[in-house]
Amino acid sequence: MAEELGFERSSIREVGRLLGALVASRPNGKLAEIGTGTGVGAAWVVSGMASGASFVTVEVDDDRAAVCARLFADSPNVRVLHGDWHKVLPPEAPFDVLFFDGGGWKRSPPAQMRAESERALELIAPGGVVALDNLTPEHLWPADGPRWPDALREFWLGNDALVATEVLTTPDSSAIVAVKR
Numbered sequence: 001m002a003e004e005l006g007f008e009r010s011s012i013r014e015v016g017r018l019l020g021a022l023v024a025s026r027p028n029g030k031l032a033e034i035g036t037g038t039g040v041g042a043a044w045v046v047s048g049m050a051s052g053a054s055f056v057t058v059e060v061d062d063d064r065a066a067v068c069a070r071l072f073a074d075s076p077n078v079r080v081l082h083g084d085w086h087k088v089l090p091p092e093a094p095f096d097v098l099f100f101d102g103g104g105w106k107r108s109p110p111a112q113m114r115a116e117s118e119r120a121l122e123l124i125a126p127g128g129v130v131a132l133d134n135l136t137p138e139h140l141w142p143a144d145g146p147r148w149p150d151a152l153r154e155f156w157l158g159n160d161a162l163v164a165t166e167v168l169t170t171p172d173s174s175a176i177v178a179v180k181r
């Protein structure tokens, strides 16, 4: 489906396995994804989730939301929501696991990145976990880039409300896993 729709931003397998492990740890959890894309990360979530868990994934793009709704139509406890997560997800919260993967917020100016991050964190239950992927790790940080640690690390790794770590998913990309206290 990604190829058919010319979509090139699907999650890599290593991130998929991370998502699978996170959701499997919450057998009765409420699971969510911001930014369904063409359903690659969602498929990993669905593969890893237990029958007692429920999963919502939200996608703003019409075509991507439609194909993913069809893809998961027969999956129990899985819903593909069409719309902007800021409007669609709050009534579904709180979540035990969130893959925060849509909206370009990671590369937004710091104030906007923090505001978006705060809004996502409002959706998380105590003890809930947020995963962020496709980050540039420190050893590949561009010399002419923002200072290290950047605003995103300061927010997610230096936040007293969170217990968080950054892990390499491949030699040249990383993910943050953050648990809300």
Ligand SMILES: C[S@@+](CC[C@H](N)C(=O)[O-])C[C@H]1O[C@@H](n2cnc3c(N)ncnc32)[C@H](O)[C@@H]1O
Pocket (backbone or CB within 6 Å): 009, 010, 011, 033, 034, 035, 036, 037, 038, 039, 040, 041, 042, 058, 059, 060, 061, 064, 083, 084, 085, 086, 101, 102, 103, 104
């Ligand atoms: C990186 S891709 C998602 C990849 C997908 N999570 C996966 O694992 O393959 C980001 C997606 O977020 C969607 N998106 C962007 N802004 C959004 C918003 N405000 N609400 C919901 N989805 C959004 C984009 O249309 C895009 O499909």
